[in-house]
Amino acid sequence: MTTKSWQLNRRQVLRGTGSIALSLPFLEAMASDGEAKVAAELPKRIACIFFPNGVSLPPTKDKAHKDWHWFPFGEGRDYSLTKSTEALEPHRGQITFLSGLSHPAGRRMAGHGVSDVFLTAGPVNANAYNNTISMDQVIAEKIGEETRLKSLALSCGGGVGTLGRTHTLSFTKNGQPIPAEGNIRRCFNMMFGQDNANLKKARQELLLKRSMLDRVLEDSRSLKNKLNARDRVKLDEYLASMRDYERRIQRMESWLNKPKAEVDESSLSLDASRETVEDYIRSMYDLMFHAFQTDTTRVITHMLGIEGGGSKSDKFPEALGLKPHHALSHRKGGTFEDWGKWDQFMSENFAYFINRLKNAQEGDGSVLDRSLIMYGCSTSTTHLAKNYPLILAGGSQMGLNHGQFRKFDENKVRLSDMYVSMMNAMDVPTKKFGDSTGELNEIFSQA
Amino acid sequence: MSPFSKFFTLAIFCLVGSVCAQSNAVEKDFEAKIKPLLRSHCIRCHGEKKQEGDLRIDQLDPDLVKGQSADFWHEVLNQINEGRMPPEGERQLSTKQLNTITAWLEIELKKAAAHRNSTGGRQLMRRMSRYEFQYTLQDLLGIALDYSDRVPTDLTGEDGLQTNARRLGMSQIQLASYLEVVQLALDEAIPDGPEKVHKGEVKSPRPANVRKQPRHKGFKGKARFIAPSPGLTKSNFIHDLPRKATFDERPFAGRFRIRVRCIATASSDGRLPELMVQVGHRASGDYDPKKIMGRKILKASDKEQIVDFIGNIEDFPLGKKDGYYNGSGSHNVTHLSAYIWNTTQAKSKITKKSQLDEIDEPLIEVKAVEFEGPLLEGYPSQIAKDLLPEFEADADEATMARTALERFIPRAYRRQVTDEEISHAVKTFNDFREFTGDFKAAMRSTMAMLLISPKFIYLVEPSPDDSRARKLNSFELATRLSYFLWGSMPDDELRALATSGELLNPDVLKAQVTRMRNDARFKRFVKHFSAQWLGLDAMDHVAVNPKVHPNFSDDIRENLRAETLAFGEHVFVNDLSCRNFIQSDFAMLNQVVAQHYGIPDVYGHEFRPVSLKPNEHRGGVLTQGSFSIIGSDGTDSNPIYRGVWLRKRLFADPPPPPPPGAPPLNKEDPDLSRLSLKQQIEAHRKAATCARCHNQIDPWGVAFENYDATGRWRTQQAQVMFDATSKLPDGEVVAGMAGLKKYLLEKRSSTLAEALTRRMSAYALGRELEFSDIEMVKTLASRFEKSGFKASHLIEGIVTSDAFLTK
16 A cells, blocks of 8 residues: 555544544545545445334323324424424434334234344244344445444443343344443444554464364364254354354454544543433444444444333433333323423434534535434334334435425335335345335435 | 233243143134134124235134244234224124133144244254353363353343253354453463562551542541441542552452451441442543452451452453553553442431541441452462473473373363364464464464364254154263253263263262262352242342332342342252242341341341241242342332242243233322222223233232332331232132242142243253153152152252253
8 A cells, every 4th residue: 555645644644733633534634545535435324223112102182292292293394393302303304204114023022022123123923032133234244344343233231131122233144132332431442442552463363363263163064964954053053153253353354454543532421321311322322423433333223222111221211300211101100291301302312413423524415414324113102013203314315315204004114115225225235124025215215 | 011021021932731732622622612703703804805904814824833824813812902803893702702712822822832942852952051151161271260241141031041052042242252251261271471479568548539529637536447438429428438559560460369457347236347349540530440349248346357359450440561551542550459448338327517426337447458469379270280281391392282182172072082183183283383483372272272163162962863862972961961960061070980981870870960969069050040940130120219219229139139049059059848949937148138128136248047937027039039129110019020920930830921002000090099009900900801811910929019129028108008918810818928838838839849840951951841841841840749849859850851861
């Protein structure tokens, strides 16, 4: 790689200006491969954000109906927001409200298992738990090699949780939950921590690891002939994991040669804990913003809370003097208005995230223009896994036509149909995902 | 809200004996009882002429097991249960008809589920669970540190068990964590050389100004003592500040010890102080990372006492060797600080203005804090030292490697190995030796390679032809046995008996079971099986409401959890009757738990059996705080949760999950809000669709009503009288917990025996139990019951059963 004198690398820029600028916009003035990129080569990104327990949808006769009904009133371009989502009013041109979408298989699910299938549309039902790959991972498989992190799974719960109430939205192609990160500092270090001191040693270690994997594969192939069909399925799962891991190591090797993006940590509340709710939620959004802006990853899932009662996130509404979220969703000791106030708080924080993406210049537009954001939940209201409350935001340079409240007939259109369109918008050519029966082209036009 | 939602995991139902009718009988049943009901109530809208909701019921396959319609039938069940079908204005089902059709659907759905999850009654190649992986590394490598936090958690099924091969999956993240852990473990077992040992001492450490308060002038007189801290960030009281000792010289890896020399005084009512140590470093500005190293309750004494905490440097937020902390950028910090707190729960109201002399609380005076690390005593262990045997100085490296690997691989793979396997490893060693330029590093890498092999990670029982079951060979049997009873690999004795083949002799096998039960490693089985069987992890999902239970703390929660585990250990290790799980004349208590229960005169942190008086209302697991918490919403008890828990755990008979749209108890309903919870639940059962299931659930839970959400006994609270009298599903009326326990032991003895048998068998076999296992379960359960509920009989029965002895 040759560097032309007019091209500066990030470190030179940083030293030159004396103080560390807030995360440098992606390739604003320079390109990591030595060639300035044209707009068409700017990255496309996707973030899927989930909140638990549905939203306040007071019936018409309830006094809170007018103000605290999450879904807007009206349809098409002519719709009005309630207090629940009014924070999104300034972003009207960048968002679409959706109703009537859901996963038909999930409609039969009870309780709080619905978050497991939010992004998978998996055939998880009362009879069997056979989850499948999540949409984000299909995309990451395809475009993940381009970035330091193939994808990023965030969750306020962290880890994988339990079957039927996992703490993550992301699932491997075998339907295994992918552990999510809930600790802001650890996540920051993973993406931006500057610890490349022993680069040579790190390279050697990776080489050694890769060599170990080769040896294991060599030695375990012969095992296959000794197993019956059922056991062979298990061995195949192992061998597939091994190959995935090998690819990950190769990718890490190539990333070792490139410096991490620099983000000034003092601009972030890295020690925000789940006890300081707003700080924590916004810090998580900040991390997502920096991850996108620095092109550290292009695929993020984020679980803002865990379904049901008893989790730490369930207590978040107490920060506003409200009952726990799950209790609110059953209106135990709280009204629709109380529940709506929590929805409002969440909308405000979501608006904060949109705003950050919108204000970050990239190419001839903003980071938001090339970020496809889905925000929603897989129950509309108490345990009713239909008519998911959903918002699509951003991605206007990716073919999204915004500004409307779209209503769909749940007997005709499935959420998976929209996922197919989203994947295509991410340049991941897809005909079918999960139980999809088509595409949802009315929101997307080819850019 | 849906009452069971917290229990409901979309899991695999267990097969129940009674549902396994022959399929032609099922067909007859359907034609005779179900079809006429469908025809009269459903087909008009969901049939040939009309297909409301795109559903044709007349075309659904009545064979749920083999047919493709089970999911649609499930939707039918949900619609009926939610009262949406038949819709208003249509002919309704009578209560009896409703029960007929829903009962049929539930039974057939369970069968379909069991069929889908079937492994043909045979074991699958099973990955070690997270804890088995850790224990195996301990026994194989002789390591002492716990690495299991670095491995993802395993999925738990509805039966609570974590040894089920179907659920123990694999992913690249799982694999990456295994490689990381085996490398750390091998670094620990085969260190490069003796490290320099660092020692340090700080006498009378000064208070650390952790809350940015004005500095206190002097800590003389009684002010030398640390008072209980109500919280690590909240208080402004100056005397509860921790004492801080900083050590500039320290190692950057390995085990270390913080020794606190202190004097502890009790409060006048005998409460003892709890000392907590945090370890971390001061980085910059507000960033002050610390992590708890441990807590201990101290004995009161005028004499100086020594309290030791042992930890692992890598587990604490400390600077790195090259002067960089991996989390905070460019601060050159290499020191280690220990913060000593008094974290006793205070009784007095402590405010900013309180005086130390005026509060009557347990106190701690820290005389000195010492650091030592790395700890070399007994370390590496003999097992670890034996990994690389001692050789003559001029020994050839290749020979040394071969000798070590010839010993290591059979232990790691738990069987005899082939020459090819040895030479593959030796060849790998030679390549790694060249690459790393170091003998030990090459040995570690070779061993790491072997330990991420499927031959190590999975319990492999090669069987190319699965048309017929085959007997296990002696090594496979040794392995199954040791993973069942020790959660780990076979030891030398088992391996010797496997090599000689003697283990296949039933008498030898039984003798080994007895030996293994008396070995300290049996406690691992006891801990994990008890927790899984009783669903103890669900405690983590309940946040106790501090406004309603101000005296409750995370510390009490952890001690209640420990109580349940100590109880299981006491019963299983001493081979007491498992009827003790229902009712015992002792409780396993320590100071924290005894105080919580209001039982006097128990001091100290250790759990020990304490004889109970009837008016203390304790004994067995049903009265343990862990399960009161699990059966609550964190604010109040919930009889429905408790009923579900009892049926799921003690009867191994989980009620069906609620339909998706099950309405919550409407507490705002003015008619309901005046009623007690028990009455509310009764009112709720008046609706036929609710009653069908809840009649079989709620009465069990009502009998727990004298225990609040944290397990404390209550009879009255404000205006509410707690009435735990309950009419059980079979019509028997029991007076509260004592009555329930008596009833369970007298009338439900065989249900209890069968349930525990099923859970333990499934745990040992690593799979779901199926139709073909019913006979085994019945035989084992009746033997177990006749033995007086001795776990030793049950374990021996399982181990000598055909299911356990064959692949």
